[in-house]
Amino acid sequence: MNIMDYGWLGKLSWDSIVFSKLFTNFSVSEVVASTAGSIVIFATVAILFLLTWFRVWGTLWSVWLTSTDHKRIGIMYIVFALVMMTRGLLEGMVMRAQQAAAPDGFLYADHFAQLFSTHGTIMIFFVAVPFVVGLVNYVMPLQIGARDVAFPVLNQISLAITASSGILLMVSLVVGEFSTGGWSAYPPYTGTDFNPGVGPDYWIWAIVFSGAGTTLTGINFTVTILKCRAVGMGFFRMPMFCWTVLCSSILMIFAMPPLSVAALMLGFDRYLDFHFFTNDLGGNMMNYANLFWLFGHPEVYLLVLPAYGIFSEVFSTYSAKRLYGYKSLVFATMSIAVLSFTVWLHHFFTMGQSPTINIVFGIATMLIAVPTGVKVYDWMATMYRGRIRFTTPMIYSIGFLILFVIGGLSGVILANPTVDFQVHNTLFLVAHFHNVLIPGVLFGLLAGYNYWFPKAFGFRLDERLGKWSAYLWIVGFMLTFFPLYGAGLLGMPRRSFSYMDLTFKPYMLVAFIGAMVVLCALVTLILQLLVSLRDRKKNRVPVGDPWDGRSLEWSISAPAPSYNFAELPRVTDRDEFTETKEQGRAYQPPKVYRNIEMPRNNPLGFILCVLSGILMFALVWYIWWLALITALAIIVVVIASTFRWDSEQIIPASQVQQDTERWLELVKNTEPVGRDLENTPQNNGYAKLEH
Amino acid sequence: MDWTAKAPIGLFQKWMQVWGEINRRSYGLAIFPFIVLLIFLFPQSISATESFLMPLGPVAHEQKTHFFWATALTMVAILPVFILVPVILIKYRRKKGKGIYAPKWESYGPLEVIMWGVPFLVIFVLSFMLWRATISLDPYEEIEGVVPPISVQVVGLDWKWLFIYPELKIATVGELVVPVHTPVSMILTSDTVMQSFWIAALAGQIYVMPGMTTKLNFIATQNGKTQGENTQYTGKGFTGQKFDVLIKNEEAFQAWVAQVRARGIALDSETYNRLAMRTTRVEVQKELGTAQMPEHALYFTLTDPQLFQSVVMRYHSGKPLNMEQQPGTEKFGQGEDAAEGAQP
Numbered sequence A: 001m002n003i004m005d006y007g008w009l010g011k012l013s014w015d016s017i018v019f020s021k022l023f024t025n026f027s028v029s030e031v032v033a034s035t036a037g038s039i040v041i042f043a044t045v046a047i048l049f050l051l052t053w054f055r056v057w058g059t060l061w062s063v064w065l066t067s068t069d070h071k072r073i074g075i076m077y078i079v080f081a082l083v084m085m086t087r088g089l090l091e092g093m094v095m096r097a098q099q100a101a102a103p104d105g106f107l108y109a110d111h112f113a114q115l116f117s118t119h120g121t122i123m124i125f126f127v128a129v130p131f132v133v134g135l136v137n138y139v140m141p142l143q144i145g146a147r148d149v150a151f152p153v154l155n156q157i158s159l160a161i162t163a164s165s166g167i168l169l170m171v172s173l174v175v176g177e178f179s180t181g182g183w184s185a186y187p188p189y190t191g192t193d194f195n196p197g198v199g200p201d202y203w204i205w206a207i208v209f210s211g212a213g214t215t216l217t218g219i220n221f222t223v224t225i226l227k228c229r230a231v232g233m234g235f236f237r238m239p240m241f242c243w244t245v246l247c248s249s250i251l252m253i254f255a256m257p258p259l260s261v262a263a264l265m266l267g268f269d270r271y272l273d274f275h276f277f278t279n280d281l282g283g284n285m286m287n288y289a290n291l292f293w294l295f296g297h298p299e300v301y302l303l304v305l306p307a308y309g310i311f312s313e314v315f316s317t318y319s320a321k322r323l324y325g326y327k328s329l330v331f332a333t334m335s336i337a338v339l340s341f342t343v344w345l346h347h348f349f350t351m352g353q354s355p356t357i358n359i360v361f362g363i364a365t366m367l368i369a370v371p372t373g374v375k376v377y378d379w380m381a382t383m384y385r386g387r388i389r390f391t392t393p394m395i396y397s398i399g400f401l402i403l404f405v406i407g408g409l410s411g412v413i414l415a416n417p418t419v420d421f422q423v424h425n426t427l428f429l430v431a432h433f434h435n436v437l438i439p440g441v442l443f444g445l446l447a448g449y450n451y452w453f454p455k456a457f458g459f460r461l462d463e464r465l466g467k468w469s470a471y472l473w474i475v476g477f478m479l480t481f482f483p484l485y486g487a488g489l490l491g492m493p494r495r496s497f498s499y500m501d502l503t504f505k506p507y508m509l510v511a512f513i514g515a516m517v518v519l520c521a522l523v524t525l526i527l528q529l530l531v532s533l534r535d536r537k538k539n540r541v542p543v544g545d546p547w548d549g550r551s552l553e554w555s556i557s558a559p560a561p562s563y564n565f566a567e568l569p570r571v572t573d574r575d576e577f578t579e580t581k582e583q584g585r586a587y588q589p590p591k592v593y594r595n596i597e598m599p600r601n602n603p604l605g606f607i608l609c610v611l612s613g614i615l616m617f618a619l620v621w622y623i624w625w626l627a628l629i630t631a632l633a634i635i636v637v638v639i640a641s642t643f644r645w646d647s648e649q650i651i652p653a654s655q656v657q658q659d660t661e662r663w664l665e666l667v668k669n670t671e672p673v674g675r676d677l678e679n680t681p682q683n684n685g686y687a688k689l690e691h
Numbered sequence B: 001m002d003w004t005a006k007a008p009i010g011l012f013q014k015w016m017q018v019w020g021e022i023n024r025r026s027y028g029l030a031i032f033p034f035i036v037l038l039i040f041l042f043p044q045s046i047s048a049t050e051s052f053l054m055p056l057g058p059v060a061h062e063q064k065t066h067f068f069w070a071t072a073l074t075m076v077a078i079l080p081v082f083i084l085v086p087v088i089l090i091k092y093r094r095k096k097g098k099g100i101y102a103p104k105w106e107s108y109g110p111l112e113v114i115m116w117g118v119p120f121l122v123i124f125v126l127s128f129m130l131w132r133a134t135i136s137l138d139p140y141e142e143i144e145g146v147v148p149p150i151s152v153q154v155v156g157l158d159w160k161w162l163f164i165y166p167e168l169k170i171a172t173v174g175e176l177v178v179p180v181h182t183p184v185s186m187i188l189t190s191d192t193v194m195q196s197f198w199i200a201a202l203a204g205q206i207y208v209m210p211g212m213t214t215k216l217n218f219i220a221t222q223n224g225k226t227q228g229e230n231t232q233y234t235g236k237g238f239t240g241q242k243f244d245v246l247i248k249n250e251e252a253f254q255a256w257v258a259q260v261r262a263r264g265i266a267l268d269s270e271t272y273n274r275l276a277m278r279t280t281r282v283e284v285q286k287e288l289g290t291a292q293m294p295e296h297a298l299y300f301t302l303t304d305p306q307l308f309q310s311v312v313m314r315y316h317s318g319k320p321l322n323m324e325q326q327p328g329t330e331k332f333g334q335g336e337d338a339a340e341g342a343q344p
């Protein structure tokens, strides 16, 4: 059928709605699918209702949706990531249940395949990436002493198209079906011949748009770090986190385009009958594999490097000690960033290339283990001769340290082409990448969430539930994924919706129990947030330095003022805030108060979010007129917005003075607390000098 | 520097000393992963026969050896972490920790050298091993045996594997039989999407791709039975895409060949097109199987010695293949021009 042969509604019909299948084909699998669809609809309605009920539409619009403040954008990114994480984790649980129930099971093969495809896509592109980008957004400008990122509106646009792509994935639960080709979407399986449905199209557009968002973010962050640092903050005075962000942003700029290109080429094949990756007419899927992993490998470092940065901050803050081996760590980070572009072929050692090529890529892969190992040792040395406090972020970090090296071990094993021939595409691999993604990336992000939360909202998160959650994550992770190493070595292929060999059954049962523990960890995490919201008065830290922090973000009030710093700081040391505290220079009023120019709110991001969402949906469903209108609208809106002259607002010096003086007054009246009382209501964010 | 100065023995004693404390406290978490890892890696594996941990030939055997060596060597860089992290945590904990406090201590030359040196040395040794093993276990390299190799052509279909023995003029689905101590030289392709061919107990995986060929060489040194499969998800029949691998001695093998010849049906293009449809092996067995064939396998006699080549060449005709002409799609073999267009 020609692509122009569709009617006004394209491929859309009543049968596309998930619930229709419940009537035509009643089964547990369809019930699961319909339940998921209902949750999406119900949650949407509930949110809309609550927003209306509490009359917060206005605030939502003027304070959040149109905001260009990097801090608010960061928070929105993280909220989005947490929502998507809940979905992704639930999908993980359902898959674990299916494999634990095998060989009987309760899902259709296609349904299971959609689950691992959405789970993988969501976890990487809509949990890990936005969570990282969100934290960086919040923290990095504060750490380098800037007022905002270099391009605040661009920042908003990045969020907009990431969010609309995520929403598209939510829509796929209700309308039509998602791809069954995994997160890597290898053609020709995802080509039109083998997958004529809309599934792969959902994947393509979600990836293309969110990928563009991430590329723009990379540019934004890189420019911010290169150009917006405070006076005196030379590169080697940047906090470690900013270094990792710099490397990670450079990776975003260079790694995302191959993915966007690969996905678009796949789109050309599917929509316009091109033959980049088809079986016939000279298409070759091996090119796709290369492009995809040329992105895919740097991607994991793009995620894990900022997590390394967070761990560095956490280890040094909670050991009350300078970060050990700063230069080593910088050098290691840089080497990892460069090396990460030289190893992509290890994802397909089994494609039949010559051993020489496998050797080169195998050794390059192993080489990454060197700087990574150095980092681990540096963190240990940071704790060595410190005064270690076992707070929630620290529990995550210690869990990371121990578990991550196991992930590193399996990584080194996988780097051997000869061994990879035997464990490739098995659960061993699944265990490996979860082993680096969960302790490595996710624990880092959760540690950062607990660590910086008080800065963002002015009150601490509940420590007891936080620790519980951390322990549950650690134990749950181990129970879920260590058995998979075993099952993989015994030969269980990944993406198996069932198996006949009952040898695997005990492993799958334990993994299922582990997944339930992870579920408890998730519930505890949510509970922690709710309890903390309830106790927010008790746990306020308005002075802004609840952990005896070392870098600039702790030198201002919590929550931070919209302009961040009343006067841009002058930096003289790597641990700038610790230094000022020790020399008694902290909490000084600026010499003069000046007017501050900040970007004004802008509706552009929100408009693009809506338009791009509709555009993607129209493209997926072949609704050409709608696609054309929205595409044109996007162009018009973007051009029109460049004619906005009053894009800046002035915060008058008097206002800044008033804020600052009120805060300094508060500091004066606050009792400094020592670290032993860190997690008690006495901690109002004023750290006592202890040494 | 108190840890570089002390001998490993001292460390060990210290480790034993902190054991008691570890078990009393939640620091026990630090060793928990170890125990779990041990439990899950090894005991069960004894019973599995479809794994390289129970090799039936030298290729898988060497892969297994290499696996253990890589694990052991990497441990050199990892064990210090497992041991020292708990030690540091206990000694330098804020409450009741006994260690000295040096808040500004941030670098120490010799330690730096160790930190870079140890992983570097480990990786150096591992790289050397990797190099040698990758060359010696190159799946494309024919294996030297006392007898000449037997060649097998493998075609990946949705969702079954077709094995063609071109010299013996037979073909099978669902069962691969090879003589013991005889090198097997495989050439592989796919007549649908990409798949990954794997007989874990004999050799590693290799991808099969439409219009392209890959190679796999191995030799079996023990009589026995194992399974092979596809590990690349290809749709709903994927988990059923398995086949038995039987390793027989020469006489038994010849007897088997005779049996296939006697009982097999002709693998003409119509039969091939039936095989190439989007069906599982069990489904196609119902269509093509006869009473003389075993339940889990199809036997064929080869009529077209160029079958394999024509499967590969299907994708090099320079003409587009529509869905009706592409094996593995839902519409394959259903269009009017199917019979003619789908000629392999």
Ligand code: HEM
Residues within 6 Å of the ligand: A089, A092, A093, A095, A096, A116, A117, A119, A120, A121, A123, A124, A127, A128, A181, A182, A183, A184, A430, A434, A437, A438, A441, A442, A477, A480, A493, A494, A495, A496, A515, A518
């Ligand atoms: C702890 C909760 C989690 C559970 C229970 C879980 C479970 C699973 C399962 C069952 C699969 C399919 C494995 C297979 O192919 O047989 C899978 C795949 C995957 N998971 Fe997770 N997962 C979890 C967390 C995560 C996280 C946090 C990430 C990333 C940050 C992640 C990323 C992925 C990816 C990329 C895939 C591959 C999807 C594919 O095969 O295309 N998972 N996970």
Ligand SMILES: [Cu+2]
Residues within 6 Å of the ligand: A296, A297, A343, A344, A346, A347
């Ligand atoms: Cu990689």
Ligand SMILES: [Cu+2]
Residues within 6 Å of the ligand: A286, B209, B212
């Ligand atoms: Cu190829």
